[in-house]
Amino acid sequence: MITTKNTLEVSTQNDEQLMLSITNGNKRAFDVLYARYEKRMFYFFFRKLNNNQEKAEDFLHDLFLKIIEKPEAFDTSKSFSPWFYSVAQNMVKNEYKKMEVRKIMDTETDTAHVVNHEIDPLHITEEQLFKQRLFEELGKINQDSSTAFIMKYHEGYSIEEIAETLNIKEGTVKSKLFYAKQVLLEKLGMFNPKN
Amino acid sequence: MDKNLDRYFELEEKVISNTINSIELEEWKTLNKGMMSNSRIEDTLRNDDVNASRLHVKMKLDAAFEEKFGSDNQYKDVHQNNVIPFPNKIRQLWAPPVNWAALASVAAVFVVFFMLRPGPSFEGNTVLLADSSLHYGTDTTIFKPDSILY
Numbered sequence: 177m178i179t180t181k182n183t184l185e186v187s188t189q190n191d192e193q194l195m196l197s198i199t200n201g202n203k204r205a206f207d208v209l210y211a212r213y214e215k216r217m218f219y220f221f222f223r224k225l226n227n228n229q230e231k232a233e234d235f236l237h238d239l240f241l242k243i244i245e246k247p248e249a250f251d252t253s254k255s256f257s258p259w260f261y262s263v264a265q266n267m268v269k270n271e272y273k274k275m276e277v278r279k280i281m282d283t284e285t286d287t288a289h290v291v292n293h294e295i296d297p298l299h300i301t302e303e304q305l306f307k308q309r310l311f312e313e314l315g316k317i318n319q320d321s322s323t324a325f326i327m328k329y330h331e332g333y334s335i336e337e338i339a340e341t342l343n344i345k346e347g348t349v350k351s352k353l354f355y356a357k358q359v360l361l362e363k364l365g366m367f368n369p370k371n
Numbered sequence: 372m373d374k375n376l377d378r379y380f381e382l383e384e385k386v387i388s389n390t391i392n393s394i395e396l397e398e399w400k401t402l403n404k405g406m407m408s409n410s411r412i413e414d415t416l417r418n419d420d421v422n423a424s425r426l427h428v429k430m431k432l433d434a435a436f437e438e439k440f441g442s443d444n445q446y447k448d449v450h451q452n453n454v455i456p457f458p459n460k461i462r463q464l465w466a467p468p469v470n471w472a473a474l475a476s477v478a479a480v481f482v483v484f485f486m487l488r489p490g491p492s493f494e495g496n497t498v499l500l501a502d503s504s505l506h507y508g509t510d511t512t513i514f515k516p517d518s519i520l521y
Contacts (some may be wrong), residue, residue, distance in 0.1 A: 201440030203433075210429065222421050229423055237428045244436050307415055329416035332387075335380060350376040360412050367411070 191256035199247040210240060216331055217264055223326055224268045226315055235271075239264055257333075258340035265323050265341065272319065306367045313363040314356075321356040324349055378402070386410075 186197065186204045191212070197205035217239060221232035242249070242263060250259055300308075314322050320342050327333040327341065335353075339346045382399045385391035391399065 203436055203440070206432075206436055210432070214425065214429075218423070218425060219419075219421050229421075233423075233425055233428050236425065237431055240428075240432050241435055244432065244439055306411070307419070310412060310415055326416065329413045330419060332417075347376070350380055354376055354379065357412065364412070 192252050192254075195243070195247060195250050195256055196252050198243060206244070209243070213260065214240075217260070219330065220261070220264055220323075220326060221268070223311060223314065223330075224322065225271065227311060231271075235264070235267055239267065255337075255340065258337050261323075261327065261341040262343065265319075268323075269319060302367075306364065309364055309367075310360065313360055317356055317359050318352070320344070321352040324352045325356045328353055375402070 221235040
């Protein structure tokens with residue numbers, strides 16, 4: 177009975193309260209926070225890391241491991257979500273730096289990866305092809321712009337929250353979003369019946 | 372440009388929340404002139420999902436959590452007793468592998484037994500404390516320290 181009550185109490189806590197409980201070793205708080213963010217953070221890593229599922233899982237693991245190992249790194253007086261995304265964004269940026277150094281980044285290989293894992297080429301529809309091209313092009317644009325785009329249109333974050341995550345001004349977020357949209361429209365023009 | 376961008380995202384929010392009026396809708400259409408119809412890019416992102424089982428990730432994280440903080444039950448016990456949660460390693464040092472309740476019960480039985488046992492005979496003591504001359508020769512089994520004087 178006490179356990180059920182505690183579980184209910186934990187599930188109604190906000191992210192910042194959960195982080196405070198995690199600092200004290202509350203496993204249920206960690207479970208609730210994981211359930212809230214697991215899917216969206218996996219999606220973020222998956223799309224940012226060229227749709228590589230294995231790598232996205234590793235990054236998801238490492239991201240939550242940071243919370244376990246050093247929960248005090250988060251300032252509980254601030255919002256958790258932008259902080260969490262900024263940690264994830266930094267992880268992706270570091271990975272891109274590593275990939276550049278190693279010269280592993282190969283667009284053709286990555287494109288093939290998307291095709292192999294997401295779509296059966298024999299049964300591809302126009303919608304699937306559009307989606308495939310969209311994420312290919314999204315992976316090619318500026319890191320901050322693609323992050324802002326995913327956060328805004330997949331997760332529904334506000335301009336203010338994105339600005340906090342990327343540590344830039346709200347006006348800059350708007351510019352980046354608009355720029356990303358223009359680039360994507362240009363690249364995906366063939367799918368626009370108006371053209 | 373900045374002003375246009377502000378207006379663009381302001382109207383976009385209204386479109387998303389379905390609170391846009393007819394005049395604003397016309398303005399929105401003008402701002403979106405030449406852009407992809409029906410917000411296809413945004414809608415594709417909104418409806419996008421990646422289905423994959425990530426149970427193994429959670430299991431590894433659970434193990435890491437337990438390694439650092441101890442098992443869930445340990446936390447629950449400490450928390451429910453309103454004790455300040457110590458790090459697990461320290462708590463383990465303070466948790467000896469004995470059942471304190473059982474030990475206390477055994478100790479209580481011993482204490483009660485000790486208190487209720489028959490005490491030393493008062494009569495016997497009087498023999499030792501009293502003037503031994505009164506008893507001289509009557510009881511040879513009792514030690515009489517002053518009997519050597521006779």
